[in-house]
Amino acid sequence: MSSPVQPPSARRFSPGRIAQWVAIGFALFWSLAPIYWMLSTSFKTELEATRLVPTLWPEAPTVANYVGLAGTSLPFVAFFVNTVVSCLVTAVVCVVIATPAAYALSRARFRLAGTVGYSILAFRMLPMVVVLAPLYLLLLNARLLDSGTGLVVGFTTFGLPFAVWMMKSFVDAVPIEIEEAARVDGYPRWQILLKVVVPLILPGILTTATFVFMEAWNNLIYPLTFITTMDKQTLPAALVLTFTGQFKTDWGGMMAAATITTLPLMIAFFAVQRSMVRGLTSGAVAGA
Amino acid sequence: MAAQAPAATQARARPRAGREPWLDWMVLPTLVVMAVVVGYPIVYTILLSVEDYNLLDFSPANFIGADNYTKLFSDPIFWQSLRNTAVYTFGSVGISALLGLALALLMENLGGARFRAIRALLLTPWAVPFVVVAFLFRYMYLQNGGVINALLLSSGLASAPVPWLNSASLALPAVMVANIWAMAPFFFLLLSAALSAIPNEVIESARVDRAGTWGMIWHIKLPFLRNPLLISSLLMVISNFNDFAKIWAMTQGGPGYSTSTLVVYVYRLAFENFEFGYASAIGVIWLMMLMVFAWFYMRALRMERR
DSSP, rough: OSSTTTTTGGGGOOOOHHHHHHHHHHHHHHHHHHHHHHHHTTSOHHHHHHHSSSOOOOSOOOOOOHHHHHHHOOOOOOOHHHHEEEEEHHHHHHHHHHHHHHHHHOOOTTTHHHHHHHHHHHHHOOOTTHHHHHHHHHHHHHTOSSHHHHHHHHHHHHHHHHHHHHHHHHHSSSTTTHHHHHHHHOOHHHHHIIIIIHHHHHHHHHHHHHHHHHHHOOOOOHHHOOOOSSEEEEOHHHHHHHHTTTTSHHHHHHHHHHHHHHHHHHHHHHHHHHHHHHHHHHHHOOOO | TTTTTHHHHSOOOOOOOOHHHHHHHHHHHHHHHHHIIIIIIHHHHHTTBOOOTTTOOSSSOOOOOOOHHHHTTTTTHHHHHHHHHHHHHHHHHHHHHHHHHHHHHHHHHHHHHHHHHHHHHGGGGGGHHHHHHHHHHHHHHHHHTTTHHHHHHTTSOOOOOGGGGGSSHHHHHHHHHHHHHHHHHHHHOOOOHHHSSHHHHHHHHHHTTTOOOIIIIIIIHHHHHHHHHHHHHHHHHHHHTTHHHHHHHHHHHHTTTTTTHHHHHHHHHHHTTOOHHHHHHHHHHHHHHHHHHHHHHHHHHHHHOO
16 A cells, blocks of 8 residues: 555556455355356266266266256146246236335325335334244135135235335435426326336336345245145245155256256346346435 | 434425325225235234144134243243254354455455456355255255265365264254355345445545555445445344245254254244144244344434434
């Protein structure tokens, strides 16, 4: 630090700079090595995958594990469709219900706005397992157990409060003056919301939907509890349920299934990565 | 609470006063849905917790008062699960926050495209589904054929394969490593964003004052990161309290109860033994503990708004 005004990046090969790149290299290895291992294993044969001295690169790369997924007695295609559909429907339902709520909480002057907002946030903090047993009984009585609808109801319990809060931070960022012209022309609130605000916060809506989608995709406890017919199961739950049987030793097949489970989530994640940074940070960095 | 809210809303310019019914209506669908899928189950949980409700028992449930609660206090597995929950949650969140902070500081001076590319790569673990994280680490931890043991043996760091997930003392730390791997990117992302939000003038004037690297981090940057760090940690504490997928798919709470957290224990009670009453009592106690956290969280949020 001899010359303090000069930014550190100006000196290319100082010891500090080398240490920095070594540390970044280590961080990259730590983050990516397990993912590489999953991909690499998914192209190995069952025998090669559990060898005592593992091979870094598959000796005889094969797509048999992926082909095998479609051809087993287990309905992997159905698992995939079930997961995508239930998570997508959850995301859409949550966003549709949450958008007007977020708008109202952001713009409202009514006395309870703060209280209502914070109670919605408090719901978000409930331990999922606390509502699990009563939710199970609720779905049982409503005859929604073992159905995609029941699953969506379950996912919504946690997706909705999250969606309201995340969307509120996006609505907060829309200057109120933009709505003024429409208000002067006498348009009702819901039209202002649909025609003025929604187009402006579309990236935020997409980000929120993706988040709810990811959260539903990660949820294991609800499908495991609410779905009893194997054909209706989701991918994460199916992985857990079949592991004890089919994949007991077949780690190649397991990692192929894991890769398939990861792909949609990763695509969704990277599609919204940039606006997601904004969505998350506006809540945590700039305040709610 | 109510006194706080209007003060916060008045800060923004309101062109028109008065009630607007449309705004009230817009919250209604959310409130109705929440009342049905969250409010009702909570009330039901409290009711179940004072009954001996067992789904397999055909005789009607009886009111047994506080029996479930007294049983809970002398239940060693409950206490072990509580301890595991605390270790798992605070350990994972603390280490992840530190790693994320270190990375964010480390990457701060990288500019533009290079930063974005490395950031995207470092964020990848966060996009891996929890169940996949669990199975991936379970595979790497294998006693025979697992890559971690293979590396330890070939480098001479271990003389015999380590039974990571089959040992009562190693299983919890091993699950935590997988959890940290998946969670640290979240802190890195948030803290990077918070670092870039520090006004340039602050950094510049500290430079002019000849602040060293550590002095700069300690006296200038960390105070700016305090609130984002606090709020993101609380968020993650809450989501870790709830974490079921990683633990269940890796160890199912075993060996024994060595990796059972409260979620896993309540799940086992409710859906393996169908003791809904007792499971609900644990749920209620847990709810109370979370309320305390929620309170701290709200306070942190409010403090930040000032």
